[in-house]
Amino acid sequence: MKTYRKGYVAENQLVHMLYERGWAVMRAPRSGKISIPSPDIVAIKSGRVLIIEVKSRVAGFQIRKEQMNELAEYIERSGGEGYIALKLPYKGWKFIRFEDVLANGGNVGKKFLDEKSLDLEEVVSN
Amino acid sequence: MKTYRKGYVAENQLVHMLYERGWAVMRAPRSGKISIPSPDIVAIKSGRVLIIEVKSRVAGFQIRKEQMNELAEYIERSGGEGYIALKLPYKGWKFIRFEDVLANGGNVGKKFLDEKSLDLEEVVSN
Numbered sequence: 001m002k003t004y005r006k007g008y009v010a011e012n013q014l015v016h017m018l019y020e021r022g023w024a025v026m027r028a029p030r031s032g033k034i035s036i037p038s039p040d041i042v043a044i045k046s047g048r049v050l051i052i053e054v055k056s057r058v059a060g061f062q063i064r065k066e067q068m069n070e071l072a073e074y075i076e077r078s079g080g081e082g083y084i085a086l087k088l089p090y091k092g093w094k095f096i097r098f099e100d101v102l103a104n105g106g107n108v109g110k111k112f113l114d115e116k117s118l119d120l121e122e123v124v125s126n
Numbered sequence: 127m128k129t130y131r132k133g134y135v136a137e138n139q140l141v142h143m144l145y146e147r148g149w150a151v152m153r154a155p156r157s158g159k160i161s162i163p164s165p166d167i168v169a170i171k172s173g174r175v176l177i178i179e180v181k182s183r184v185a186g187f188q189i190r191k192e193q194m195n196e197l198a199e200y201i202e203r204s205g206g207e208g209y210i211a212l213k214l215p216y217k218g219w220k221f222i223r224f225e226d227v228l229a230n231g232g233n234v235g236k237k238f239l240d241e242k243s244l245d246l247e248e249v250v251s252n
Contacts, residue, residue, distance in 0.1 A: 078150035
């Protein structure tokens with residue numbers, strides 16, 4: 001399975017998990033981009049807004065500055081909560097608050113992830 | 127220009143108009159549907175959520191019951207405001223509150239549109 005395809009399947013799974021928990025969900029189009037930046041997933045429930053960027057890789061990596069800026073603007077406009085989501089082998093989905101990743105210079109290392117990451121239930125029941 | 131293509135271009139225009147007015151916007155994917163219903167456009171600004179279904183046709187028409195139900199559920203889950211959006215020749219974009227369309231049995235007639243429709247500025251400055 002190619003990384004692209006793998007990422008798509010993972011994203012789809014997360015969308016369904018949120019849907020099953022009562023969220024209104026939308027995922028960004030893969031193609032036909034409209035020159036306006038958007039995150040991978042937006043989920044809304046009773047006025048609570050989650051802005052989610054999915055990274056289909058293990059820690060550590062760095063999110064490039066341009067993407068961090070685009071996410072920051074989207075979060076600012078919406079007034080929602082930003083998260084970076086990772087699907088880890090054996091551990092499942094982990095979420096890190098966008099502010100934490102921003103404060104860490106866009107870096108998502110293994111130790112950082114261990115310290116800061118949340119499970120899905122922690123995110124949705126916030 | 128085919129209807130499908132025409133609808134796509136119109137939707138794109140609306141997405142950009144909302145973006146220029148400070149909204150965080152996302153439009154639904156055209157393809158690769160994920161078996162979860164979603165509207166054409168979601169726009170969010172400082173916690174205010176617009177759920178928009180774009181109809182690229184003139185009045186009158188009827189929105190089928192299944193789609194009305196799907197929209198109602200999405201609006202309910204999100205806690206947002208639902209709108210049916212039309213781009214009319216010469217008149218530009220018009221918006222009708224989802225509740226009004228629902229109360230009218232999904233029918234969007236010419237007279238109904240004249241009575242109930244809002245301009246973009248009325249919607250975004252609500």
